[in-house]
Amino acid sequence: xxxxxxxxxxxxxxxxxxxxxxxxxxxxxxxxxxxxxxxxxxxxxxxxxxxxxxxxxxxxxxxxxxxxxxxxxxxxxxxxxxxxxxxxxxxxxxxxxxxxxxxxxxxxxxxxxxxxxxxxxxxxxxxxxxxxxxxxxxxxxxxxxxxxxxxxxxxxxxxxxxxxxxxxxxxxxxxxxxxxxxxxxxxxxxxxxxxxxxxxxxxxxxxxxxxxxxxxxxxxxxxxxxxxxxxxxxxxx
Numbered sequence: 001x002x003x004x005x006x007x008x009x010x011x012x013x014x015x016x017x018x019x020x021x022x023x024x025x026x027x028x029x030x031x032x033x034x035x036x037x038x039x040x041x042x043x044x045x046x047x048x049x050x051x052x053x054x055x056x057x058x059x060x061x062x063x064x065x066x067x068x069x070x071x072x073x074x075x076x077x078x079x080x081x082x083x084x085x086x087x088x089x090x091x092x093x094x095x096x097x098x099x100x101x102x103x104x105x106x107x108x109x110x111x112x113x114x115x116x117x118x119x120x121x122x123x124x125x126x127x128x129x130x131x132x133x134x135x136x137x138x139x140x141x142x143x144x145x146x147x148x149x150x151x152x153x154x155x156x157x158x159x160x161x162x163x164x165x166x167x168x169x170x171x172x173x174x175x176x177x178x179x180x181x182x183x184x185x186x187x188x189x190x191x192x193x194x195x196x197x198x199x200x201x202x203x204x205x206x207x208x209x210x211x212x213x214x215x216x217x218x219x220x221x222x223x224x225x226x227x228x229x230x231x232x233x234x235x236x237x
Contacts, residue, residue, distance in 0.1 A: 003181045005139075013131040020127020024115045025233055027105025028126040029209035034101045035133045036202025038094060039195045042137070042146040049148040052084035085149040090141045094134065109213070110228075112236055119233025126205065133198055136189035146190055 020028045041048035059080040071078050082089045115123070140146050189195055212231040218224050230236045 005181050005183045005185070008181075009132070009135055012135045013128045016131025016134065017124045017128035020123035020125070020130070021120045023102075023106070023123060024119045025122035025126050025205075026109055026209050026213070026231055027102060028123055028130055029205045030105040030108070031098060031101045031130050032126060032133075032202040033206035034097050034202075035130060035137065036199040038090075038097070038137055039133065039189060039198045039202075042140055042190060043195050045146065045148040045150070049084045052082055052089070052148070056081050085147055087141045087144055087147070090147065091138065094137055094141070098134070109231070109234070110236075113230060113234040114236075116233055116235055122233050129201070133189060139184070139188065140190060 041051060059082075062080055067078055067080065082092075084090075144150055187194070189198060209231065213228060214226050215229045216224055217227050
C-alpha cells in the first residue's frame with residue numbers, strides 16, 4: 001500500500017485549519033510553541049537526549065507498587081523508561097504534547113470569550129501552519145536522521161547550530177519511508193534556516209498571545225498589578 005504524501009499533506013493541513021477555525025488562534029499559538037520546541041530538539045540531538053533523560057528521571061520516581069499493580073493487570077512487565085533514539089518515542093511525545101497543549105489553550109481563556117470572524121480566520125491560518133509542521137515532524141521521526149544517536153551533525157554559521165546552506169545539515173532526506181509513502185517533497189522542515197523560522201514563529205506567536213491576554217495596570221497608590229484582558233480576535237460578553 002502506498003500513501004501519497006501530497007494528498008496526506010492536504011488532509012492534515014485541512015484538518016488542523018478546520019480545528020483552528022473552530023477553536024481560535026490562541027489555542028493554536030500554544031500548539032505552535034510546543035511544535036517549535038520539538039523542531040528545536042531535532043536541530044539539537046544532544047538537547048533532545050537531555051530532555052529524555054530528564055523525563056526518565058521523573059519516571060524513575062514512580063513507586064514500584066504502582067508498576068507491580070499494572071503489571072498484574074496487564075500480565076506483562078512494564079519498563080517506565082523511554083529511548084530517545086526510537087521514532088516511536090518522539091511520535092508519542094508529539095501526540096501527547098499536542099493533546100496537552102490543546103487543553104492548556106482551551107482552559108487558559110475564560111469561557112465567556114467568544115471568537116470573532118478575524119479570530120477564526122487567524123486560527124485557521126495558524127492551524128494550517130501547525131498541521132504542516134506536525135506532518136514535517138512525523139516525517140523526520142520516521143526518517144530518524146535527526147534523532148539522538150543517528151549521527152547527524154548541525155553545522156555552525158555564527159548562530160548556535162544554525163546552518164545557512166541550501167541543504168539540510170543532516171544530510172539528504174529519504175525519498176520514501178518504510179510505509180511506502182510516495183511523492184515526498186525534496187525539502188523538509190530541517191532544510192537551511194527553515195527550522196529556525198518555525199521556532200521563531202512559534203515563539204513570537206505565543207508571546208503575542210500572552211501579551212494580548214494580560215495587561216499591567218497602576219492603581220491610585222501607584223501599585224502595579226497584572227490583569228486579564230480580551231485578546232485580539234475575541235470578544236467578551
